[in-house]
Every structure is written in C-alpha cells, then in structure tokens.
Amino acid sequence: DAGVIQSPRHEVTEMGQEVTLRCKPISGHNSLFWYRQTMMRGLELLIYFNNNVPIDDSGMPEDRFSAKMPNASFSTLKIQPSEPRDSAVYFCASSLGLIVSSYNEQFFGPGTRLTVL
Amino acid sequence: KNEVEQSPQNLTAQEGEFITINCSYSVGISALHWLQQHPGGGIVSLFMLSSGKKKHGRLIATINIQEKHSSLHITASHPRDSAVYICAATEFGNEKLTFGTGTRLTIIP
Numbered sequence: 001d002a003g004v005i006q007s008p009r010h011e012v013t014e015m016g017q018e019v020t021l022r023c024k025p026i027s028g029h030n031s032l033f034w035y036r037q038t039m040m041r042g043l044e045l046l047i048y049f050n051n052n053v054p055i056d057d058s059g060m061p062e063d064r065f066s067a068k069m070p071n072a073s074f075s076t077l078k079i080q081p082s083e084p085r086d087s088a089v090y091f092c093a094s095s096l097g098l099i100v101s102s103y104n105e106q107f108f109g110p111g112t113r114l115t116v117l
Numbered sequence: 118k119n120e121v122e123q124s125p126q127n128l129t130a131q132e133g134e135f136i137t138i139n140c141s142y143s144v145g146i147s148a149l150h151w152l153q154q155h156p157g158g159g160i161v162s163l164f165m166l167s168s169g170k171k172k173h174g175r176l177i178a179t180i181n182i183q184e185k186h187s188s189l190h191i192t193a194s195h196p197r198d199s200a201v202y203i204c205a206a207t208e209f210g211n212e213k214l215t216f217g218t219g220t221r222l223t224i225i226p
Binding site for chain 1: 150152158159160161162165203205211212213214215216217218219
C-alpha cells in the first residue's frame with residue numbers, strides 16, 4: 001500500500017487566496033484526520049471523519065476553514081481566504097476506524113507545508 | 118479537557134546511552150500513543166498502548182494507568198534515533214488525539 005497520500009507537498013500563496021489541500025487515505029481505512037502543526041501550538045486536530053461523516057470538528061479554527069470527504073478515498077481541506085497565520089504543516093492521517101473507537105493506530109501522510117505571504 | 122505533558126523538552130545524549138522520555142496526562146484515557154517525527158517532518162506511529170508494556174527492537178513503552186503516566190525508553194541509543202518524540206492520548210469512545218509538546222532527542226556519535 002502507498003500509505004496516506006497528500007498533495008501538494010508544498011504550497012506558497014498570497015494572503016486572501018483560496019488554498020485546497022488534498023488527502024487520499026489508506027485503502028480500507030474508515031477514519032480520516034486533518035492535523036495542523038506549528039512551532040507555537042505543536043500538533044493539533046482540526047477535524048476527523050468516520051465513514052465520510054464529520055465526527056469532531058471542534059478544532060477547526062474559524063469559518064475560513066472547511067473540510068469535506070465526498071467518498072472513502074478522498075478528502076479536502078480548504079482555507080478561504082488564507083491569512084499569514086495559517087502558515088503551518090498540515091497532516092492527514094487515517095485509521096481502520098471500524099467503529100468509532102479510540103483504540104486505532106493512526107497512519108500519517110507526509111504533510112503539506114503551507115506558506116501564506 | 119485532557120492535558121498531555123512531556124519531559125524533557127530537549128535531550129542530548131551520547132551514543133549508547135539509555136534514554137527515557139516521560140509523558141503524563143490529566144484525565145483517564147483509553148490509549149496512549151508514541152509517535153516519532155523525523156527531521157524531514159514525517160510522523161510515524163511507534164506504539165499504541167492501554168496497559169503494561171510494549172517492546173519493539175530497542176524501544177520500550179510503558180504505561181501506568183493509576184498514575185496517568187507513560188514512558189518511552191530507548192536502549193543502546195544511536196544517532197539515527199535523533200528525532201522528535203511525541204506522546205498523544207485518546208479518550209474513551211473518541212479517536213481524537215491530544216498531543217504533548219514533544220521531546221527533541223539528539224544522539225551524539
């Protein structure tokens with residue numbers, strides 16, 4: 001298996017532009033997670049899905065952020081409009097998530113490094 | 118809200134030394150995860166445990182549920198072990214990870 005795939009790996013954009021990050025989870029995994037990592041705040045969960053349904057979006061910073069999972073093999077995280085404080089590394093992860101259980105190992109993608117100028 | 122704390126924040130050691138990284142959490146959890154983040158940025162899951170001890174090669178993870186504390190040990194440390202080690206906790210009925218701040222480990226040849 002190719003593991004969790006994220007694109008793009010790097011994104012540089014200007015303030016006010018729309019940014020879309022993409023994630024393909026491991027085939028057969030039912031849970032998908034979006035995380036953000038910054039120097040100041042470390043790793044934090046933004047949102048996670050189970051069977052394509054958002055389960056916990058309490059970490060989504062504000063209305064500028066939105067996430068979708070239209071099918072089991074694809075998810076997007078969109079920022080519109082982007083701001084310099086959104087600069088971070090965004091990780092996607094997936095787990096088997098056969099039930100919404102807490103005992104599932106998570107597998108991380110390589111991350112997308114976003115820079116907003 | 119669960120608070121996850123790690124110590125030390127930074128650790129430098131000589132090759133071959135025995136390494137211990139500590140993690141404590143504030144509320145009951147169902148699982149404790151240890152993750153490794155390489156200098157290139159990739160994150161790998163090392164262990165997931167809910168009780169007792171797990172061992173993989175030179176790495177050992179332990180957890181004490183009563184004391185709300187976990188440790189990650191590295192025996193015969195090697196420069197390739199240099200990385201950031203992050204502990205994270207999940208609460209019952211939820212896959213949401215709450216992360217510690219990480220421990221930056223540097224092993225000097």
